[in-house]
Amino acid sequence: VAKSSAPVTKEELGRCTWTLLHTLGAQFPDCPTRQQKKDVKELMAILSRLYPCKDCADHFKEVLRILTANVTQSTFFFLGIMIANPVQAGSQAEFSQWLCHVHNVVNRSLGKPIFPCQRIDARWGKLECQDRACDLQGSTGFS
């Protein structure tokens, strides 16, 4: 069957973007460098401005604004979910959990099921890559 060349839908774009983000979460180093932590924060901020679906970008901006609204508070109550602080990327586990929570905020607002974040590693594993050639290199303690 010939592959359709029709433009992607909002749903397909969303699925592909979540695949990229959760795979990045799975591949993120256990000990990221300062640059890697800065990069993920910037990536989220850029996505919230440039995501190619304006409604979704505005929505995402609102989610991030609420998540990062007041860094002196340790938790926020948003759409019935307790969520900790701003973008959390101190480690692979922390970043993948943060992404799971963010995705759940979007899920909740779209009336979709909430994903159990304790199962994140089973759903989004590391890339199958010979000799772990795909792994991102993290900090050795000096960066």
Ligand code: FAD
């Ligand atoms: P998706 O939500 O795309 O999820 C893909 C797969 O990820 C699921 O099948 C499941 O296996 C897994 N999954 C589900 N939840 C989680 C989780 N919490 N953690 C880890 N894995 C999970 N659409 C709109 O209509 N309006 C919007 O405002 C909107 N905003 C969006 C903002 C962003 C930043 C993104 C990336 C997408 C947005 N979307 C929006 C698209 C929407 O989130 C879905 O991607 C789309 O509706 C397709 O949904 P889906 O049911 O196929 O699963």
